Amino acid sequence: MQIAIVLFDRFTALDAVGPYEMLCRIPDAETIFVAERTGPVRNDAGSLQLVADRTLAEVPRPDIVVVPGGPGQTAQMENEELLGWLRAADAASTWTTSVCTGSLLLAAAGLLDGRRATSHWLALDSLAAFGAEPTGERVVTDGKFITAAGVSSGIDMALTLVGRVAGDRYAQAVQLGAEYDPQPPYDAGSPLKAPADLVEEMRGRSRFILR
């Protein structure tokens, strides 16, 4: 089974590595970071580089596609090389997935028309504008499409996918191996739970964190 995780300039690191850490444990999975060109790809903060081992063209038919998000997504919305690859890869994939604003790229490729999907909470309106039907859920499955909300939600998405591909017990083993028993020190991880004035402040300058 081949799993392709797409990288592009100014992606958000945890969007890609959260799912990677879960999916790479699937038995006999070949997990590959892909990009337009091979070599280091820099993240949104500029201080992390993850290496793309293969070009998009070299991995035309992965079984699972994972599209992370990040501020760099904006510059990819009319990149026909990437969008065309997403369409062709999706035509053959078993699962097509995204994290955060990665769903906007799937939508821009025309893959989420009329589908239930999600994205970073600050990007749900944009997702609707591109033809999807946004929901407030953290992980949304519609047919073979699994989209996740912002950044860290990719871990929950991927663990869900491990269960679908390798069974519940294997997914539990992966969860236990990663000691994924989250205990955040604050309860501000969604716009429904965070202080209202903080939510408004971040809506007002939505690149505050996702710079």
Added chain:
Amino acid sequence: MQIAIVLFDRFTALDAVGPYEMLCRIPDAETIFVAERTGPVRNDAGSLQLVADRTLAEVPRPDIVVVPGGPGQTAQMENEELLGWLRAADAASTWTTSVCTGSLLLAAAGLLDGRRATSHWLALDSLAAFGAEPTGERVVTDGKFITAAGVSSGIDMALTLVGRVAGDRYAQAVQLGAEYDPQPPYDAGSPLKAPADLVEEMRGRSRFILR
């Protein structure tokens, strides 16, 4: 403020990138991946490469030290170049932290003698053997040392640290930006919660996941 995240061959990717994603958002933080040599460093599964931008010697006095774990930790336990750097960096740091079996490296450097600390649940006995006092908590703070349990717990550790360094409100903003409102699809993330036979199976072959 300088933050150094240590890389070594066969580290676990999420151990490093989970904390990175939180800590790199600290205002005016310079977050640097460091290793014995600069260039790509390969993770435990072999399919991910993160770039070390600076050598250990080039970053001698970071304010915050982060030591991830992973199966590659074993080969570092007598690496005097790394252990010596950890001792010298710790002598000047404000915070010295670890994720997963990274605490075994801090312990091997003699930094956790008699201190309360934690590690991956499969490594707690080893941590005691190296002179620390293991606890079952997910994030343990003892003075300026903050150690985290397995893999994903580095996110909780780092968000705790963001709060200490930049204040609760800023940490909440980082949590909201990363939409860190975890909803794991299974409840098997700790040995106290996972099916008992699965815990025993993993104890029996403790490289099952952490290969």
